[in-house]
Amino acid sequence: MTKEVWLKTFKDALQKMPRREASKAVAFYREMIEDKIDAGACEDEVIAKLGNPSDVAKKILEENGIRVKSRDTEKASKEELDKLYQSRFPLWVTLTLGFFGVIVGLPIVIVWFALLVSFFACFVSLMVGAFACCLASLVAVVLGLVGTVGNGWAYFGACIAGAGVCMMLTVMFGVLAKLMIKATAFAVKRIATEG
Amino acid sequence: MDTQLKRGLLDVCVLSVLSRGESYGYKIITDLLLYIEVSESTLYPILKKLEQNRSVTTRTAEHNGRLRKYYMITDMGRQRIKEFLVDMEEFLKVHEFIKRGGDLL
Numbered sequence: 001m002t003k004e005v006w007l008k009t010f011k012d013a014l015q016k017m018p019r020r021e022a023s024k025a026v027a028f029y030r031e032m033i034e035d036k037i038d039a040g041a042c043e044d045e046v047i048a049k050l051g052n053p054s055d056v057a058k059k060i061l062e063e064n065g066i067r068v069k070s071r072d073t074e075k076a077s078k079e080e081l082d083k084l085y086q087s088r089f090p091l092w093v094t095l096t097l098g099f100f101g102v103i104v105g106l107p108i109v110i111v112w113f114a115l116l117v118s119f120f121a122c123f124v125s126l127m128v129g130a131f132a133c134c135l136a137s138l139v140a141v142v143l144g145l146v147g148t149v150g151n152g153w154a155y156f157g158a159c160i161a162g163a164g165v166c167m168m169l170t171v172m173f174g175v176l177a178k179l180m181i182k183a184t185a186f187a188v189k190r191i192a193t194e195g
Numbered sequence: 196m197d198t199q200l201k202r203g204l205l206d207v208c209v210l211s212v213l214s215r216g217e218s219y220g221y222k223i224i225t226d227l228l229l230y231i232e233v234s235e236s237t238l239y240p241i242l243k244k245l246e247q248n249r250s251v252t253t254r255t256a257e258h259n260g261r262l263r264k265y266y267m268i269t270d271m272g273r274q275r276i277k278e279f280l281v282d283m284e285e286f287l288k289v290h291e292f293i294k295r296g297g298d299l300l
Contacts, residue, residue, distance in 0.1 A: 028264070029239075031219070031220055035221035035263075
Protein backbone atom coordinates (compact mmCIF):
# COMPACT_ATOMS: atom_id res chain seq x y z
CA MET A 1 0.00 0.00 0.00
CA THR A 2 1.35 3.41 -0.88
CA LYS A 3 1.19 6.47 1.34
CA GLU A 4 -1.60 8.01 -0.76
CA VAL A 5 -3.70 4.85 -0.73
CA TRP A 6 -3.31 4.57 3.05
CA LEU A 7 -4.34 8.19 3.56
CA LYS A 8 -7.28 7.88 1.17
CA THR A 9 -8.57 4.76 2.94
CA PHE A 10 -8.03 6.49 6.29
CA LYS A 11 -9.95 9.57 5.17
CA ASP A 12 -12.83 7.49 3.82
CA ALA A 13 -13.05 5.60 7.09
CA LEU A 14 -13.43 8.91 8.98
CA GLN A 15 -16.58 9.92 7.11
CA LYS A 16 -18.72 9.77 10.25
CA MET A 17 -16.66 12.57 11.77
CA PRO A 18 -17.14 16.30 11.15
CA ARG A 19 -15.13 17.09 8.01
CA ARG A 20 -12.86 19.59 9.80
CA GLU A 21 -11.86 17.06 12.45
CA ALA A 22 -11.30 14.39 9.83
CA SER A 23 -9.02 16.55 7.71
CA LYS A 24 -7.03 17.46 10.85
CA ALA A 25 -6.43 13.79 11.54
CA VAL A 26 -5.47 13.15 7.92
CA ALA A 27 -3.05 16.11 8.01
CA PHE A 28 -1.47 14.77 11.21
CA TYR A 29 -0.86 11.33 9.72
CA ARG A 30 0.33 12.76 6.39
CA GLU A 31 2.86 14.92 8.20
CA MET A 32 3.96 11.99 10.33
CA ILE A 33 4.45 9.69 7.33
CA GLU A 34 6.32 12.31 5.36
CA ASP A 35 8.55 13.21 8.32
CA LYS A 36 9.45 9.56 8.77
CA ILE A 37 10.26 9.16 5.10
CA ASP A 38 12.33 12.36 5.22
CA ALA A 39 14.18 10.90 8.19
CA GLY A 40 15.27 8.02 5.96
CA ALA A 41 12.62 5.37 6.49
CA CYS A 42 11.24 3.45 3.55
CA GLU A 43 7.64 4.23 2.57
CA ASP A 44 6.47 0.61 2.65
CA GLU A 45 7.93 0.12 6.09
CA VAL A 46 6.34 3.27 7.48
CA ILE A 47 2.93 2.30 6.09
CA ALA A 48 3.24 -1.26 7.36
CA LYS A 49 4.10 0.00 10.82
CA LEU A 50 1.10 2.32 10.95
CA GLY A 51 -1.18 -0.65 10.55
CA ASN A 52 -4.58 -0.92 8.93
CA PRO A 53 -5.96 2.58 8.15
CA SER A 54 -9.49 1.47 9.03
CA ASP A 55 -8.35 0.36 12.48
CA VAL A 56 -6.52 3.64 13.09
CA ALA A 57 -9.64 5.53 11.99
CA LYS A 58 -11.84 3.37 14.18
CA LYS A 59 -9.76 4.24 17.22
CA ILE A 60 -10.06 7.96 16.50
CA LEU A 61 -13.81 7.68 15.93
CA GLU A 62 -14.23 5.84 19.20
CA GLU A 63 -12.21 8.45 21.06
CA ASN A 64 -14.67 10.98 19.69
CA GLY A 65 -17.59 9.00 20.99
CA ILE A 66 -18.64 7.77 17.56
CA ARG A 67 -19.62 4.15 17.69
CA VAL A 68 -18.22 2.09 14.90
CA LYS A 69 -19.95 -1.06 13.89
CA SER A 70 -17.73 -3.29 11.88
CA ARG A 71 -19.43 -6.06 9.96
CA ASP A 72 -18.18 -8.61 12.48
CA THR A 73 -19.65 -6.88 15.53
CA GLU A 74 -22.90 -6.24 13.67
CA LYS A 75 -23.17 -9.91 12.88
CA ALA A 76 -22.21 -10.81 16.43
CA SER A 77 -24.82 -8.55 17.98
CA LYS A 78 -27.49 -9.96 15.69
CA GLU A 79 -26.50 -13.46 16.67
CA GLU A 80 -26.59 -12.48 20.34
CA LEU A 81 -30.07 -11.05 19.94
CA ASP A 82 -31.21 -14.21 18.20
CA LYS A 83 -29.77 -16.26 21.03
CA LEU A 84 -31.52 -14.09 23.60
CA TYR A 85 -34.83 -14.54 21.84
CA GLN A 86 -34.26 -18.24 21.59
CA SER A 87 -33.43 -18.54 25.28
CA ARG A 88 -36.54 -16.61 26.28
CA PHE A 89 -38.76 -18.16 23.67
CA PRO A 90 -37.74 -21.55 22.40
CA LEU A 91 -38.36 -22.05 18.74
CA TRP A 92 -41.46 -24.19 19.23
CA VAL A 93 -43.11 -21.46 21.32
CA THR A 94 -42.47 -18.88 18.63
CA LEU A 95 -43.74 -21.22 15.92
CA THR A 96 -46.84 -22.22 17.88
CA LEU A 97 -47.60 -18.60 18.69
CA GLY A 98 -47.14 -17.73 15.04
CA PHE A 99 -49.35 -20.60 13.94
CA PHE A 100 -52.15 -19.69 16.33
CA GLY A 101 -51.64 -16.07 15.48
CA VAL A 102 -52.37 -16.82 11.84
CA ILE A 103 -55.14 -19.37 12.50
CA VAL A 104 -56.98 -17.30 15.09
CA GLY A 105 -55.80 -13.80 14.41
CA LEU A 106 -56.37 -13.66 10.67
CA PRO A 107 -60.10 -14.63 10.78
CA ILE A 108 -60.65 -12.19 13.64
CA VAL A 109 -59.06 -9.40 11.67
CA ILE A 110 -61.06 -10.31 8.56
CA VAL A 111 -64.37 -10.50 10.48
CA TRP A 112 -63.58 -7.27 12.32
CA PHE A 113 -62.84 -5.52 9.05
CA ALA A 114 -65.90 -7.00 7.30
CA LEU A 115 -68.07 -5.89 10.20
CA LEU A 116 -66.76 -2.36 9.99
CA VAL A 117 -67.24 -2.19 6.24
CA SER A 118 -70.75 -3.66 6.28
CA PHE A 119 -71.91 -1.39 9.11
CA PHE A 120 -70.59 1.58 7.26
CA ALA A 121 -72.19 0.42 3.99
CA CYS A 122 -75.54 -0.11 5.76
CA PHE A 123 -75.73 3.34 7.21
CA VAL A 124 -74.44 5.07 4.12
CA SER A 125 -76.95 3.22 1.90
CA LEU A 126 -79.79 3.99 4.33
CA MET A 127 -78.80 7.63 4.25
CA VAL A 128 -78.61 7.65 0.46
CA GLY A 129 -81.99 5.90 0.31
CA ALA A 130 -83.53 8.44 2.67
CA PHE A 131 -82.24 11.34 0.61
CA ALA A 132 -83.51 9.67 -2.56
CA CYS A 133 -86.94 9.34 -0.97
CA CYS A 134 -86.84 13.02 -0.02
CA LEU A 135 -86.06 13.90 -3.59
CA ALA A 136 -88.74 11.58 -4.91
CA SER A 137 -91.37 13.02 -2.57
CA LEU A 138 -90.40 16.52 -3.66
CA VAL A 139 -90.84 15.49 -7.28
CA ALA A 140 -94.18 13.93 -6.34
CA VAL A 141 -95.25 17.16 -4.63
CA VAL A 142 -94.36 19.15 -7.73
CA LEU A 143 -96.08 16.76 -10.12
CA GLY A 144 -99.07 16.24 -7.77
CA LEU A 145 -98.72 12.48 -8.14
CA VAL A 146 -99.19 11.49 -4.51
CA GLY A 147 -102.86 11.95 -3.89
CA THR A 148 -103.33 15.46 -2.59
CA VAL A 149 -100.47 17.90 -2.17
CA GLY A 150 -100.61 17.51 1.62
CA ASN A 151 -99.81 13.79 1.47
CA GLY A 152 -96.68 14.57 -0.56
CA TRP A 153 -95.45 17.01 2.06
CA ALA A 154 -96.02 14.47 4.86
CA TYR A 155 -94.11 11.89 2.88
CA PHE A 156 -91.29 14.40 2.36
CA GLY A 157 -91.18 15.23 6.07
CA ALA A 158 -90.97 11.57 7.06
CA CYS A 159 -88.14 11.02 4.57
CA ILE A 160 -86.17 14.02 5.87
CA ALA A 161 -86.56 12.71 9.44
CA GLY A 162 -85.30 9.29 8.29
CA ALA A 163 -82.32 10.86 6.52
CA GLY A 164 -81.50 12.85 9.65
CA VAL A 165 -81.52 9.72 11.84
CA CYS A 166 -79.32 7.90 9.32
CA MET A 167 -76.85 10.80 9.25
CA MET A 168 -76.63 10.77 13.02
CA LEU A 169 -76.14 7.01 13.03
CA THR A 170 -73.40 7.33 10.42
CA VAL A 171 -71.56 9.90 12.51
CA MET A 172 -72.01 7.73 15.62
CA PHE A 173 -70.78 4.74 13.71
CA GLY A 174 -67.71 6.73 12.61
CA VAL A 175 -66.88 7.46 16.26
CA LEU A 176 -67.51 3.84 17.20
CA ALA A 177 -65.24 2.59 14.42
CA LYS A 178 -62.49 4.92 15.57
CA LEU A 179 -62.81 3.65 19.15
CA MET A 180 -62.76 0.06 17.94
CA ILE A 181 -59.57 0.65 15.94
CA LYS A 182 -57.93 2.42 18.88
CA ALA A 183 -58.87 -0.39 21.25
CA THR A 184 -57.44 -2.97 18.85
CA ALA A 185 -54.18 -1.03 18.51
CA PHE A 186 -53.92 -0.67 22.29
CA ALA A 187 -54.55 -4.37 22.87
CA VAL A 188 -51.98 -5.39 20.23
CA LYS A 189 -49.40 -3.02 21.75
CA ARG A 190 -50.00 -4.38 25.25
CA ILE A 191 -49.64 -7.95 24.06
CA ALA A 192 -46.50 -7.08 22.11
CA THR A 193 -44.76 -5.27 24.99
CA GLU A 194 -45.71 -7.83 27.59
CA GLY A 195 -44.69 -10.66 25.30
CA MET B 196 3.91 -0.08 31.89
CA ASP B 197 0.25 -0.10 32.80
CA THR B 198 -1.64 1.69 30.02
CA GLN B 199 -3.79 3.70 32.41
CA LEU B 200 -0.71 4.97 34.22
CA LYS B 201 1.07 5.63 30.95
CA ARG B 202 -1.78 7.71 29.58
CA GLY B 203 -1.67 10.05 32.54
CA LEU B 204 2.08 10.38 32.27
CA LEU B 205 2.18 10.99 28.55
CA ASP B 206 0.28 14.28 28.67
CA VAL B 207 2.94 15.71 30.97
CA CYS B 208 5.75 14.11 28.99
CA VAL B 209 4.59 15.87 25.84
CA LEU B 210 4.25 19.16 27.74
CA SER B 211 7.78 18.72 29.09
CA VAL B 212 9.15 18.23 25.58
CA LEU B 213 7.36 21.41 24.51
CA SER B 214 8.60 23.39 27.51
CA ARG B 215 12.03 23.43 25.81
CA GLY B 216 10.52 25.05 22.75
CA GLU B 217 7.99 24.42 19.99
CA SER B 218 8.02 21.06 18.32
CA TYR B 219 6.07 18.88 15.85
CA GLY B 220 4.57 15.38 15.89
CA TYR B 221 7.44 13.28 14.65
CA LYS B 222 10.02 15.17 16.74
CA ILE B 223 7.95 14.77 19.91
CA ILE B 224 7.85 11.01 19.39
CA THR B 225 11.60 10.73 18.77
CA ASP B 226 12.43 13.03 21.72
CA LEU B 227 10.35 10.87 24.04
CA LEU B 228 11.66 7.58 22.68
CA LEU B 229 14.47 7.41 25.23
CA TYR B 230 12.07 7.50 28.15
CA ILE B 231 8.74 6.23 26.98
CA GLU B 232 7.46 4.72 23.77
CA VAL B 233 4.67 6.64 22.04
CA SER B 234 3.01 5.69 18.78
CA GLU B 235 1.39 8.23 16.49
CA SER B 236 -2.03 6.82 17.27
CA THR B 237 -1.36 7.49 20.96
CA LEU B 238 0.10 10.91 20.37
CA TYR B 239 -2.73 12.18 18.20
CA PRO B 240 -5.43 12.18 20.89
CA ILE B 241 -2.98 13.58 23.45
CA LEU B 242 -2.10 16.56 21.30
CA LYS B 243 -5.76 17.06 20.50
CA LYS B 244 -6.68 17.03 24.16
CA LEU B 245 -3.85 19.40 25.12
CA GLU B 246 -4.98 21.76 22.37
CA GLN B 247 -8.57 21.58 23.58
CA ASN B 248 -7.71 22.33 27.20
CA ARG B 249 -5.46 25.17 26.03
CA SER B 250 -2.25 23.67 27.37
CA VAL B 251 -0.75 24.13 23.92
CA THR B 252 -1.30 26.39 20.95
CA THR B 253 -0.45 25.52 17.38
CA ARG B 254 0.77 27.09 14.20
CA THR B 255 1.14 25.61 10.76
CA ALA B 256 4.24 26.43 8.77
CA GLU B 257 5.69 25.30 5.49
CA HIS B 258 8.59 22.91 5.61
CA ASN B 259 10.24 21.40 2.51
CA GLY B 260 7.27 22.40 0.39
CA ARG B 261 4.69 20.80 2.68
CA LEU B 262 2.81 21.79 5.79
CA ARG B 263 3.89 21.00 9.29
CA LYS B 264 2.00 21.73 12.49
CA TYR B 265 4.04 23.11 15.38
CA TYR B 266 2.92 22.91 18.99
CA MET B 267 3.81 25.48 21.64
CA ILE B 268 3.27 25.23 25.38
CA THR B 269 1.09 27.87 27.08
CA ASP B 270 1.13 29.17 30.66
CA MET B 271 -1.71 26.79 31.36
CA GLY B 272 0.46 23.95 30.11
CA ARG B 273 3.32 24.97 32.39
CA GLN B 274 0.88 25.11 35.27
CA ARG B 275 -0.13 21.56 34.47
CA ILE B 276 3.48 20.40 34.73
CA LYS B 277 3.78 22.08 38.13
CA GLU B 278 0.60 20.44 39.36
CA PHE B 279 1.84 17.09 38.14
CA LEU B 280 5.10 17.47 40.07
CA VAL B 281 3.21 18.33 43.26
CA ASP B 282 0.96 15.30 42.78
CA MET B 283 4.03 13.19 42.14
CA GLU B 284 5.56 14.22 45.48
CA GLU B 285 2.50 12.81 47.21
CA PHE B 286 2.67 9.78 45.02
CA LEU B 287 6.32 9.18 45.92
CA LYS B 288 5.50 9.19 49.62
CA VAL B 289 2.98 6.43 49.00
CA HIS B 290 5.52 4.71 46.81
CA GLU B 291 8.05 4.70 49.65
CA PHE B 292 5.42 3.41 52.05
CA ILE B 293 4.56 0.54 49.72
CA LYS B 294 8.26 -0.21 49.19
CA ARG B 295 8.84 -0.43 52.95
CA GLY B 296 6.15 -3.06 53.02
CA GLY B 297 3.64 -0.86 54.82
CA ASP B 298 5.95 -0.08 57.78
CA LEU B 299 5.20 3.21 59.48
CA LEU B 300 8.27 5.36 60.05
